[in-house]
Amino acid sequence: MRQLTVALGERSYPILIGPGLIAAEHILRHLSGPRVAIVTNETVGPLYLEGLADGLRAAGIGIIKIVLPDGEAYKNGATLDLIYDAMLRQRCDRTTTVIALGGGVIGDLAGYAAATYQRGVPFIQVPTTVLSQVDSSVGGKTGINHPLGKNMIGAFWQPQLVLADTNALNTLPERELSAGLAEIVKYGLIRDLPFLAWLEANVERLRARDPDALAYAIECSCANKAEVVAGDERETAKEGGRALLNLGHTFGHAIEAGLGFGAWLHGEAVAAGMLMAAELSRRLSWITEADVARVRSLLQRAGLPTVGPALGIERYLDLMGHDKKVLAGQLRLVLLRQIGDAVVCDSASRDDILAAIATCCHA
Amino acid sequence: MRQLTVALGERSYPILIGPGLIAAEHILRHLSGPRVAIVTNETVGPLYLEGLADGLRAAGIGIIKIVLPDGEAYKNGATLDLIYDAMLRQRCDRTTTVIALGGGVIGDLAGYAAATYQRGVPFIQVPTTVLSQVDSSVGGKTGINHPLGKNMIGAFWQPQLVLADTNALNTLPERELSAGLAEIVKYGLIRDLPFLAWLEANVERLRARDPDALAYAIECSCANKAEVVAGDERETAKEGGRALLNLGHTFGHAIEAGLGFGAWLHGEAVAAGMLMAAELSRRLSWITEADVARVRSLLQRAGLPTVGPALGIERYLDLMGHDKKVLAGQLRLVLLRQIGDAVVCDSASRDDILAAIATCCHA
Numbered sequence: 055m056r057q058l059t060v061a062l063g064e065r066s067y068p069i070l071i072g073p074g075l076i077a078a079e080h081i082l083r084h085l086s087g088p089r090v091a092i093v094t095n096e097t098v099g100p101l102y103l104e105g106l107a108d109g110l111r112a113a114g115i116g117i118i119k120i121v122l123p124d125g126e127a128y129k130n131g132a133t134l135d136l137i138y139d140a141m142l143r144q145r146c147d148r149t150t151t152v153i154a155l156g157g158g159v160i161g162d163l164a165g166y167a168a169a170t171y172q173r174g175v176p177f178i179q180v181p182t183t184v185l186s187q188v189d190s191s192v193g194g195k196t197g198i199n200h201p202l203g204k205n206m207i208g209a210f211w212q213p214q215l216v217l218a219d220t221n222a223l224n225t226l227p228e229r230e231l232s233a234g235l236a237e238i239v240k241y242g243l244i245r246d247l248p249f250l251a252w253l254e255a256n257v258e259r260l261r262a263r264d265p266d267a268l269a270y271a272i273e274c275s276c277a278n279k280a281e282v283v284a285g286d287e288r289e290t291a292k293e294g295g296r297a298l299l300n301l302g303h304t305f306g307h308a309i310e311a312g313l314g315f316g317a318w319l320h321g322e323a324v325a326a327g328m329l330m331a332a333e334l335s336r337r338l339s340w341i342t343e344a345d346v347a348r349v350r351s352l353l354q355r356a357g358l359p360t361v362g363p364a365l366g367i368e369r370y371l372d373l374m375g376h377d378k379k380v381l382a383g384q385l386r387l388v389l390l391r392q393i394g395d396a397v398v399c400d401s402a403s404r405d406d407i408l409a410a411i412a413t414c415c416h417a
Numbered sequence: 418m419r420q421l422t423v424a425l426g427e428r429s430y431p432i433l434i435g436p437g438l439i440a441a442e443h444i445l446r447h448l449s450g451p452r453v454a455i456v457t458n459e460t461v462g463p464l465y466l467e468g469l470a471d472g473l474r475a476a477g478i479g480i481i482k483i484v485l486p487d488g489e490a491y492k493n494g495a496t497l498d499l500i501y502d503a504m505l506r507q508r509c510d511r512t513t514t515v516i517a518l519g520g521g522v523i524g525d526l527a528g529y530a531a532a533t534y535q536r537g538v539p540f541i542q543v544p545t546t547v548l549s550q551v552d553s554s555v556g557g558k559t560g561i562n563h564p565l566g567k568n569m570i571g572a573f574w575q576p577q578l579v580l581a582d583t584n585a586l587n588t589l590p591e592r593e594l595s596a597g598l599a600e601i602v603k604y605g606l607i608r609d610l611p612f613l614a615w616l617e618a619n620v621e622r623l624r625a626r627d628p629d630a631l632a633y634a635i636e637c638s639c640a641n642k643a644e645v646v647a648g649d650e651r652e653t654a655k656e657g658g659r660a661l662l663n664l665g666h667t668f669g670h671a672i673e674a675g676l677g678f679g680a681w682l683h684g685e686a687v688a689a690g691m692l693m694a695a696e697l698s699r700r701l702s703w704i705t706e707a708d709v710a711r712v713r714s715l716l717q718r719a720g721l722p723t724v725g726p727a728l729g730i731e732r733y734l735d736l737m738g739h740d741k742k743v744l745a746g747q748l749r750l751v752l753l754r755q756i757g758d759a760v761v762c763d764s765a766s767r768d769d770i771l772a773a774i775a776t777c778c779h780a
Contacts (some may be wrong), residue, residue, distance in 0.1 A: 131494065142565040145738060170533070173560060173571045174651070197536060202505040208536040209572060288537070375508060 056273045060192060061284040065212045069192060069276050071269055075219040076102050076155075076180060078109030084215045086176045087149025089116035091141055093164035094155040095124040098182050101225060102155060106180075118144045122163070126316040129159045129199050131207075137167040151176040151214070157183035157230075158190035158320065162205070165196030169211035179213045182222040184234020184268075185321050188241075188275035191216045193283040193296075199315055204307050210288050218276070220269050228261075232357035233321025235260060236302075238271050239352055240328065241278040244298050247394030249274045250352075257355045298396045301388040302328030305362070305411070308373035312365040325358035326414065334402055334410035335390040345393050362415030370411045371404070419636045423555060424647040428575045432555060432639050434632055438582040439465050439518075439543060441472030447578045449539045450512025452479035454504055456527035457518040458487040461545050464588060465518060469543075481507045485523070490679040492522045492562050494570075500530040514539040514577070520546035520593075521553035521683065525568070528559030532574030542576045545585040547597020547631075548684050551604075551638035554579045556646040556659075562678055567670050573651050581639070583632050591624075595720035596684025598623060599665075601634050602715055603691065604641040607661050610757030612637045613715075620718045661759045664751040665691030668725070668774070671736035675728040688721035689777065697765055697773035698753040708756050725778030733774045734767070 055072035070080060081090075090110060094103050099121045107117045120140045122133055141150065152175060154164035161179055168177035181191035197208020223231065235257070242250025252274075253260075259267040279299065286295030305327030309318055332349045335341045350360045365373075374385060385407070386400040418435035433443060444453075453473060457466050462484045470480045483503045485496055504513070515538055517527035524542055531540035542554035560571020586594065598620070605613025615637075616623075622630040642662065649658030668690030672681055695712045698704045713723045728736075737748060748770070749763040 131498070138563060138570060142563060142569060170570050170572055172569060173558065173573055195536065200501060200505060206505060206535060207501060207533050209533055210536055
């Protein structure tokens with residue numbers, strides 16, 4: 055078992071990574087009271103819910119099971135209400151710990167419910183996808199989508215514990231595995247050149263679900279994210295900080311919103327978005343054509359799309375204007391000063407942005 | 418103008434109290450960006466919105482006006498969505514400050530929107546009722562009601578500034594003025610005996626809206642609340658702390674929920690609830706019959722109900738079980754060890770609680 059710490063003072067918490075971690079023994083010491091509300095979905099629930107609940111129940115913990123429909127399309131206020139309703143009907147109080155058992159959608163929904171139920175209850179993340187293990191479960195971002203934008207409603211709410219069970223990845227569809235690799239590649243691109251080189255040497259092992267390779271990639275990713283989050287918990291840093299984690303995300307959000315949430319997986323949209331960011335960086339003469347090709351090649355080997363859908367170029371820009379990274383009307387984008395070194399840029403011209411999109415999407 | 422500070426480290430903020438404070442000059446230095454979203458209701462809006470907006474606009478600030486229906490019945494998710502929708506349609510970003518212009522419902526709704534819009538934007542409270550000036554605008558509690566319980570969904574989110582304009586109280590209906598006095602009396606009962614004596618000497622001046630008396634009572638109330646909040650920002654203290662501010666509230670919440678939110682004003686329910694708490698304290702032999710009569714007399718002189726509605730005694734207890742002050746199934750009540758000294762008690766017997774309710778409500 056690998057262990058990391060997200061260093062946030064009194065809100066610090068451990069991340070455990072390894073096979074077979076979805077078990078009561080790893081959770082019990084982190085509970086604040088005699089009950090837990092386990093939030094999961096119809097795909098993950100049948101695989102792990104009963105086993106985990108049995109173990110906790112054997113230790114005297116009361117269990118409330120909340121099984122939600124599966125998919126990004128359900129990351130909304132109506133599904134959130136299902137969590138609130140169940141917790142209120144069961145009279146959960148402020149000592150009830152919410153456990154998110156599932157991917158990023160479950161983590162964001164359950165985390166936001168934990169942040170806002172009775173103004174906040176304790177929370178544990180048990181991510182079961184690559185994407186949620188390396189990204190969304192770490193750092194305390196929670197929230198739901200709104201018809202006018204992704205993750206527009208939410209809260210920062212740190213968990214007590216993140217439990218990343220690598221065995222859970224064995225049942226993951228191939229497409230979701232690849233989507234998770236997008237965020238892993240991102241850490242290499244924005245701040246960890248040695249890790250990027252390791253990924254270029256090992257991406258096929260990751261796609262083949264080599265357990266050691268997966269555990270190493272998850273650990274490196276979480277270590278990078280934990281460092282960034284520790285330096286900028288609430289994304290308020292003027293330069294760099296947490297914003298750098300959004301490489302490809304402003305473009306990617308436009309893809310997700312433009313197609314309707316759920317059509318593309320988040321990681322797929324981020325992959326195509328990272329290509330757009332790389333292409334724009336090239337237009338600013340920060341990186342070379344060969345650098346862009348290097349990014350494209352790795353993403354393609356990871357099984358990811360590197361060309362965006364045909365939304366219409368102006369529509370991309372319009373949808374990007376709703377992104378939270380926009381400050382006071384000026385579009386701020388994360389770009390690559392060089393490979394392995396990202397920077398926030400608010401000076402790219404509209405023409406360059408449009409051209410970069412046009413180069414990287416279907417006509 | 419009177420000025421206090423709520424001391425919360427980097428989240429500290431000033432409370433300004435006095436006549437004529439609803440003006441751009443007092444707000445401008447506390448803004449973080451070029452736009453504000455002013456949230457108000459159909460009653461308060463026509464009185465102050467245009468004047469405030471004109472002043473801010475003259476200083477170059479962009480204004481988004483959000484006018485909601487008036488009343489506790491609208492403190493719900495559907496009304497919250499009206500705020501989100503307006504802010505998203507106007508593309509508000511994280512530098513937009515939300516200004517709550519109105520009573521406690523507006524403050525709670527707008528504050529919760531500020532806490533959760535894009536995971537949190539700056540927030541200013543401009544309370545226009547006695548209740549909101551002395552209680553809900555100070556301390557960072559925000560939230561909405563749920564059909565199964567009051568304030569069940571919410572967040573702690575501190576404002577940048579509280580602006581309590583005493584002129585706004587001139588247009589307040591008499592019933593709302595009295596409801597506000599309930600929370601003022603509460604501070605005397607829980608922790609400020611000299612203030613309680615002052616109230617007994619001056620309650621008629623307050624009902625007559627004597628400006629000096631009102632400003633003094635608001636300042637004393639805010640000073641008491643600020644001290645309590647500074648010692649226990651997130652209501653996590655095991656003994657006392659912020660929980661003491663809930664004297665009468667667990668009983669009061671049962672009244673509000675039992676009749677349907679909005680039938681009784683919050684302060685009215687708290688007044689009847691404080692009598693129940695006093696009566697239960699007497700049954701525990703902590704205070705005397707004369708003490709209970711003293712509480713009843715002051716509340717009656719303040720124009721407040723001191724007898725609860727006929728919900729059925731068991732129904733009271735059932736509804737109290739949904740209160741956030743319940744920890745791990747045990748009913749925790751704020752009671753009076755003596756007049757001017759409140760304490761959290763989880764050892765009152767079910768029979769004593771039922772008898773106290775029965776004594777203080779209509780059969």
